[in-house]
Amino acid sequence: MTADAPPRETAHYETVEGGAVRCLVCPRTCVIPEGERGVCGVRQNRDGRLYLTTYGRAVSTSIDPIEKKPLFHVAPGADVLSVATKGCNLQCDFCQNYRIAIEYEGVTEYDRPPEELADRIEAGEADGMAYTYTEPTIFMEYALDTMAASPDDALQVFVSNGYMRPETVDTLAPHLDAINVDIKGDRQFYREHAGVPDPEPIFETVERFAEKGVHVEVTNLIIPGENDDEASLRERMEWIADEVGTETPVHVSRFHPDYKLTDVPSTPIETIERAMEIAREAGLSYVYSGNVPGHESESTYCPDCGRLLIEREGFAVREIDLDDGACPSCGREIPIRGTPRGPSNGRRRRVF
Numbered sequence: 438m439t440a441d442a443p444p445r446e447t448a449h450y451e452t453v454e455g456g457a458v459r460c461l462v463c464p465r466t467c468v469i470p471e472g473e474r475g476v477c478g479v480r481q482n483r484d485g486r487l488y489l490t491t492y493g494r495a496v497s498t499s500i501d502p503i504e505k506k507p508l509f510h511v512a513p514g515a516d517v518l519s520v521a522t523k524g525c526n527l528q529c530d531f532c533q534n535y536r537i538a539i540e541y542e543g544v545t546e547y548d549r550p551p552e553e554l555a556d557r558i559e560a561g562e563a564d565g566m567a568y569t570y571t572e573p574t575i576f577m578e579y580a581l582d583t584m585a586a587s588p589d590d591a592l593q594v595f596v597s598n599g600y601m602r603p604e605t606v607d608t609l610a611p612h613l614d615a616i617n618v619d620i621k622g623d624r625q626f627y628r629e630h631a632g633v634p635d636p637e638p639i640f641e642t643v644e645r646f647a648e649k650g651v652h653v654e655v656t657n658l659i660i661p662g663e664n665d666d667e668a669s670l671r672e673r674m675e676w677i678a679d680e681v682g683t684e685t686p687v688h689v690s691r692f693h694p695d696y697k698l699t700d701v702p703s704t705p706i707e708t709i710e711r712a713m714e715i716a717r718e719a720g721l722s723y724v725y726s727g728n729v730p731g732h733e734s735e736s737t738y739c740p741d742c743g744r745l746l747i748e749r750e751g752f753a754v755r756e757i758d759l760d761d762g763a764c765p766s767c768g769r770e771i772p773i774r775g776t777p778r779g780p781s782n783g784r785r786r787r788v789f
């Protein structure tokens with residue numbers, strides 16, 4: 438339970454005058470004076486070099502169903518080791534993980550070097566790794582080393598806000614099976630609620646990963662009165678259908694009050710259902726609800742004939758009914774990355 442893993446020097450920076458460095462991982466490209474840290478709180482200038490201070494220092498290494506990420510079209514029923522460090526490059530006022538992402542006073546860090554995480558996969562505790570809960574972009578050196586140490590057939594997935602530079606996408610893409618990117622709203626929403634001056638790089642990230650063959654799923658958290666108007670929902674969903682593809686699984690997720698946004702009520706189920714309808718009208722084939730346990734839209738249906746193909750209940754996969762990756766009734770190919778592991782195997786969920 439120690440927290441003495443050494444910080445790791447990163448390769449993703451350039452030096453600027455006066456002993457400062459410019460971090461090149463996310464679009465903020467923070468210019469960081471000697472001794473200071475970037476907006477993320479974890480990338481620090483020490484003697485004119487940029488270090489990741491959270492390298493090997495995890496705040497979570499729990500085992501989760503991959504459905505929890507959410508990733509519904511990646512090895513259904515798989516378990517993943519969820520790796521997070523503290524810190525984030527956004528400051529969302531509705532953050533559900535703000536204790537580890539933004540404030541992190543008193544958060545316990547555990548010494549978990551990449552090899553130790555990889556050993557847990559080797560031992561059969563999970564089918565792969567998810568870099569999640571906080572923004573993995575800012576601890577990418579730790580994530581990349583963990584990927585390198587992992588067995589070749591281990592799943593490697595990111596759950597990301599997408600706020601990274603194109604060069605970062607290029608570095609990560611060859612090592613990732615899948616990514617879920619949270620598209621939160623329009624330009625005004627990002628400025629008001631996430632501290633992001635220009636969300637354009639986020640949309641570019643989604644397109645770029647898809648172009649590089651990484652399986653992409655998109656989450657949109659719907660917050661009443663903030664990003665639930667029909668016009669902006671339609672614009673978002675049409676953008677996904679047009680630019681990423683109609684086969685992209687989309688998760689329309691229910692908001693619950695958290696962090697600084699406690700005066701906004703939970704999203705009404707009708708709003709979630711209307712948003713899913715808009716997504717389908719935009720041509721998207723696989724539209725799921727999130728945070729609505731027991732809703733029929735947690736399951737996968739054939740877009741052509743409507744047959745129930747993957748039955749889910751919460752994060753558990755109850756039944757998989759696919760014929761060599763296609764609908765047994767009509768033969769439609771269903772995009773699933775990786776071999777299905779489910780129905781959920783009842784492996785005990787371990788949290789340390």
Ligand SMILES: [Zn+2]
Pocket residue numbers: 739740741742743744764765766767768769
């Ligand atoms: Zn069918």
